[in-house]
Structures are given as C-alpha cells and as structure tokens.
C-alpha cells in the first residue's frame with residue numbers, strides 16, 4: 001500500500017546551502033532554483049529570513065527572493081519570528097515555515113529559546129501568516145535523536161507536533177536533523193502521532209543521511225501513508241547548529257527509488273542530476289549522492 005504520487009519538498013537551496021562553507025553567489029543560487037524548477041520540482045524552499053549573523057550563507061535572502069519569485073512553483077521560506085515574517089511578506093512570499101525543536105538543547109542552540117519560548121515566538125507568526133492567506137509549514141527538529149540528549153522520547157515529539165497544528169500550521173515536517181533514525185523508529189513515531197490524532201495527511205518527513213538510512217526511513221514513512229518527502233538536490237545540506245548533521249536525503253536517490261516503485265514525482269532525473277553536478281562544480285566537491293555519481297558516469 002504505497003501512494004501513487006509523492007510531493008517532493010526540495011530543500012537544497014536552503015538546508016543545503018546554509019551548511020556550505022563557501023558562500024554561493026546570489027546569481028548562482030537563483031540559477032540553481034531555476035534549474036530545479038526546470039527539472040520538474042514544484043516546491044522549492046528558497047532561503048531563510050533569519051538573523052544574518054546566525055546563518056551568513058543565506059544573508060542575501062532580500063536579493064535572492066525577487067530573482068526567483070516569478071517562477072510558477074511554490075517557494076517556501078523559513079521565518080523564525082515576526083521580523084522574519086515581515087521581511088518575507090514585503091517580498092511577496094506566499095509560503096513560510098517556522099521551525100520548532102522537540103528538544104531543549106537544540107531549541108537553545110538554534111533559536112536561543114526554550115521549546116515553549118520558541119512556540120510562543122511562532123504563534124503570532126502563524127496567526128498573521130494565516131490571516132493573510134499564506135501557507136505555513138511547521139518544521140520539527142530532533143524528532144528521533146539529539147546530539148546532546150540522545151534518543152528523543154516519542155511523547156516529546158507528539159506534544160510539539162500537536163502544539164504546531166493547534167497554532168494553525170498547514171503541514172508539519174518531521175526532522176531527523178542528525179540522521180540517526182532507523183525505519184522501526186519512524187514507524188513507531190508515526191503510529192504514536194496517529195494515536196494522538198495527528199493526521200498523517202498533514203505530515204512530511206525530513207531525513208538527513210548521516211548513517212545511510214534516509215531511503216529506508218522514507219520507505220517506512222510511505223508505507224505508513226506519508227506523501228510529502230523533503231530532499232535536497234545532490235544531497236547538499238546539514239544544519240549549522242546541530243553537530244553531526246550531514247546532508248539531507250539526496251533528491252536524485254529519492255527519485256530513483258520512487259521511479260522504481262512506480263510512484264510519480266514529475267521530476268526529470270537527467271535534468272536534476274545535471275543541475276547537481278553543476279552545483280557540485282561550483283562548490284568544488286563531488287556530490288555525495290550515489291545516484292548523481294552513477295548517472296554522471298554513464
């Protein structure tokens with residue numbers, strides 16, 4: 001019982017590039033996003049309106065967003081607070097994402113807040129966005145393991161998910177920020193969320209591939225009814241405020257698996273691979289994606 005179609009939420013330009021040592025020129029980022037759209041991706045996270053000192057790689061959000069906002073795709077952006085929302089709305093953003101944590105350690109490291117203080121910070125953001133007809137995604141980090149706290153109790157994750165939905169988030173993304181999840185843990189969390197009246201239709205999954213489990217975890221989530229999967233072109237990514245976070249699940253690896261399963265994504269794998277190879281050349285290092293490497297050698 002697998003879904004007929006999966007929506008890929010592409011995060012390479014945001015989660016990917018926020019963690020690169022080199023700051024990529026704004027024009028290259030814009031071309032990256034344009035090429036991703038041309039490859040058939042329909043939801044492309046563009047950037048973050050966060051404090052530029054916290055994430056210098058994305059400090060050009062004001063310059064970048066207008067260069068891509070004409071594209072006929074959804075272009076969500078991260079906003080941690082009302083200041084971020086104001087910046088995004090001024091540029092005409094129609095989709096925003098807040099980002100909560102299931103653990104206190106990461107809430108502190110990433111947002112300089114406790115878990116509940118961060119939720120309180122998001123509340124007016126979500127309210128104002130919804131009032132303006134703007135779609136809101138709620139990220140939840142450290143859903144499986146935390147580098148400081150170890151394995152994360154399911155109840156902790158369920159509590160914050162429910163709070164984000166109660167606030168008005170349209171969808172949630174369950175983050176395995178440091179890539180420690182395994183499929184059994186994914187099934188256990190999705191089952192716990194179901195039991196606590198969190199609808200699977202509102203859930204996306206966001207796996208980092210640190211231990212090579214991202215595809216297996218994705219398959220477990222699909223078997224549970226999830227149809228939104230986050231991935232990053234070429235496997236770019238990580239998180240600057242989570243030690244031991246490596247790249248996201250590579251979009252190419254995901255598309256290869258889904259294609260083999262007969263699941264439609266609308267993505268042209270050839271164009272996508274060419275885009276990731278092009279970006280890897282700009283970054284001066286090969287893509288970690290096995291599919292990109294295999295297809296580039298053909």
Ligand code: HMG
Pocket residue numbers: 015018048049050051052054055078080081083084085099110111112139140141142175176177178206238239240241
């Ligand atoms: P803070 O230091 O507590 O900020 O940081 P503050 O509220 O005390 O404000 C301090 C100053 O920052 C003020 O300026 C504000 O105006 C300014 P001053 O008066 O001193 O001149 N400021 C801002 N400036 C620009 N844009 C803003 C903004 N907000 C305040 N939006 C803050 C709190 C939330 C700002 C900070 O912690 C921050 O920016 N954090 C962002 C961290 C981040 O982006 N992390 C990566 C994304 S999360 C992720 O990658 C995980 C994910 O992929 C899922 C997964 O894998 O788990 C999503």
Ligand code: MG
Pocket residue numbers: 015175177206238239248
């Ligand atoms: Mg991430």
